[in-house]
Amino acid sequence: MKTDVLIVGSGCAGLYCALKLPRDKKITIITKGALRDCDSYLAQGGICVLRDEGDYDAFFEDTMRAGHYENDTTSVELMIKNSRAVIDDLISYGVEFAREEDGSLAYTREGAHSNHRILYYQDITGKAITEGLICAVSKLDNVTILEYVTLLDIIERDGECFGGVIRRKNGTLDIIESDFTVLATGGIGGLFAHSTNFPHLTGDALAIALKHKIRLKDINYIQIHPTTLYVEGQSGRSFLISESVRGEGALLYNKNMERFTNELLPRDKLTEAIFHQMALDGTEFVWEDLRTIPRDELLSHFPNIIEACRRAGYDPLNECIPVVPAQHYFMGGIWVDHNSKSSMERLWAIGETACNGVHGKNRLASNSLLESLVFASLASNDIRTSKMGEGVFDFGSICLDLYEDETIEAEYKKIVLDEIERVNNINK
Numbered sequence: 001m002k003t004d005v006l007i008v009g010s011g012c013a014g015l016y017c018a019l020k021l022p023r024d025k026k027i028t029i030i031t032k033g034a035l036r037d038c039d040s041y042l043a044q045g046g047i048c049v050l051r052d053e054g055d056y057d058a059f060f061e062d063t064m065r066a067g068h069y070e071n072d073t074t075s076v077e078l079m080i081k082n083s084r085a086v087i088d089d090l091i092s093y094g095v096e097f098a099r100e101e102d103g104s105l106a107y108t109r110e111g112a113h114s115n116h117r118i119l120y121y122q123d124i125t126g127k128a129i130t131e132g133l134i135c136a137v138s139k140l141d142n143v144t145i146l147e148y149v150t151l152l153d154i155i156e157r158d159g160e161c162f163g164g165v166i167r168r169k170n171g172t173l174d175i176i177e178s179d180f181t182v183l184a185t186g187g188i189g190g191l192f193a194h195s196t197n198f199p200h201l202t203g204d205a206l207a208i209a210l211k212h213k214i215r216l217k218d219i220n221y222i223q224i225h226p227t228t229l230y231v232e233g234q235s236g237r238s239f240l241i242s243e244s245v246r247g248e249g250a251l252l253y254n255k256n257m258e259r260f261t262n263e264l265l266p267r268d269k270l271t272e273a274i275f276h277q278m279a280l281d282g283t284e285f286v287w288e289d290l291r292t293i294p295r296d297e298l299l300s301h302f303p304n305i306i307e308a309c310r311r312a313g314y315d316p317l318n319e320c321i322p323v324v325p326a327q328h329y330f331m332g333g334i335w336v337d338h339n340s341k342s343s344m345e346r347l348w349a350i351g352e353t354a355c356n357g358v359h360g361k362n363r364l365a366s367n368s369l370l371e372s373l374v375f376a377s378l379a380s381n382d383i384r385t386s387k388m389g390e391g392v393f394d395f396g397s398i399c400l401d402l403y404e405d406e407t408i409e410a411e412y413k414k415i416v417l418d419e420i421e422r423v424n425n426i427n428k
């Protein structure tokens with residue numbers, strides 16, 4: 001197969017990048033699962049936006065404070081300044097956000113935000129955004145989406161990327177030749193026993209990057225979300241109880257039903273406080289009380305969360321629910337510059353798998369969808385203006401037999417976990 005641009009991943013980053021690339025480019029998007037099996041689809045709380053110029057300094061400071069001031073300030077500036085254009089694009093694709101009675105956009109708030117600056121659609125903002133992007137992409141003749149196709153490796157020669165080696169659902173191996181390649185493979189939750197992520201998101205692009213000596217950054221910066229629904233003996237994906245629930249007034253209690261912390265602390269600090277309380281109480285969870293939110297607001301803003309709790313046997317309208325922290329987000333990743341370009345020629349990385357430093361050591365709630373979209377757009381601009389080098393590649397020289405071993409994914413998981421441990425040990 002030959003394509004102009006190969007995009008690996010069909011989350012919001014990959015889809016938006018395809019939409020922003022020129023229509024005369026042939027684009028191929030591959031995804032390891034079904035089209036909608038991506039974390040973008042699961043996002044609940046919302047997406048940040050610069051509400052008005054008066055909020056710029058506070059938005060910047062909130063992002064930096066949450067990130068322990070380790071954030072790349074240019075990336076933060078790019079994210080905030082481009083936020084309105086991204087939202088305008090989403091609305092033009094038909095994405096709906098909650099509105100006030102007068103028709104203006106409604107804003108909510110989450111932990112560590114000093115202002116209401118988050119757009120949302122009920123508690124299924126990610127689904128609303130991803131469906132809008134899928135609908136817009138499906139209208140494009142120049143984009144082909146291939147489901148259940150896994151990237152196993154990139155094709156490299158002399159520091160340039162010429163496409164990828166893939167495995168199809170039926171197990172056959174193939175090569176996709178591309179002038180430009182974009183890695184948009186999401187997070188690493190599949191490496192953990194308890195995570196809010198889809199289990200097939202195992203950081204494959206990171207393993208491939210390590211293999212090709214592509215620069216990584218902050219690979220040990222992993223966010224644990226303070227509140228996921230506790231279900232005894234659960235395996236598989238943990239259900240997130242969005243931070244916006246706490247933003248709207250939900251409280252946390254210890255085993256004696258007493259408050260023990262400020263519920264709007266940044267995620268890492270709140271997670272610490274919960275683990276500390278669980279250790280003191282000798283429990284596997286703490287309680288979250290959603291009854292502090294006005295009933296109308298609870299029903300209209302969080303119907304999906306209420307439904308999931310009821311399925312697990314709890315009625316949040318009448319009782320507290322048990323919550324526990326779980327792996328949620330990956331701040332580190334493939335190092336990229338401010339155009340989302342990796343350290344390898346012809347190779348970009350966007351979304352959660354990339355690290356442009358915008359989140360520093362800890363991500364501020366609802367900055368992830370925004371960052372994924374802004375930096376996908378910057379990648380597409382860069383690709384649009386990139387000239388190909390002189391390099392040519394002899395595709396006949398690739399030995400596909402090397403990829404036949406079905407254990408390759410398990411090896412990749414180990415490579416990434418070992419690297420995280422190595423970096424953690426250095427930083428100790």
Ligand SMILES: Cc1cc2nc3c(=O)[nH]c(=O)nc-3n(C[C@H](O)[C@H](O)[C@H](O)COP(=O)(O)OP(=O)(O)OC[C@H]3O[C@@H](n4cnc5c(N)ncnc54)[C@H](O)[C@@H]3O)c2cc1C
Pocket residue numbers: 008009010011012013014030031032033035037038039040041042043044045046047048125126149150151152184185186187196197198200201202204205240328329350351352353365366367368369370372
């Ligand atoms: C439960 C939950 C709630 C969240 N809520 C919010 C929120 O309210 N606001 C916010 O800003 N952020 C939120 N986030 C985070 C946010 O959703 C993600 O960070 C963001 O959507 C990442 O987008 P992405 O395009 O990088 O990756 P994803 O949307 O995860 O897409 C990754 C894609 O890569 C594909 N892929 C992976 N490996 C391969 C491979 N080897 N070959 C081919 N394809 C591959 C996958 O199949 C998938 O299509 C939430 C996350 C979760 C899990």
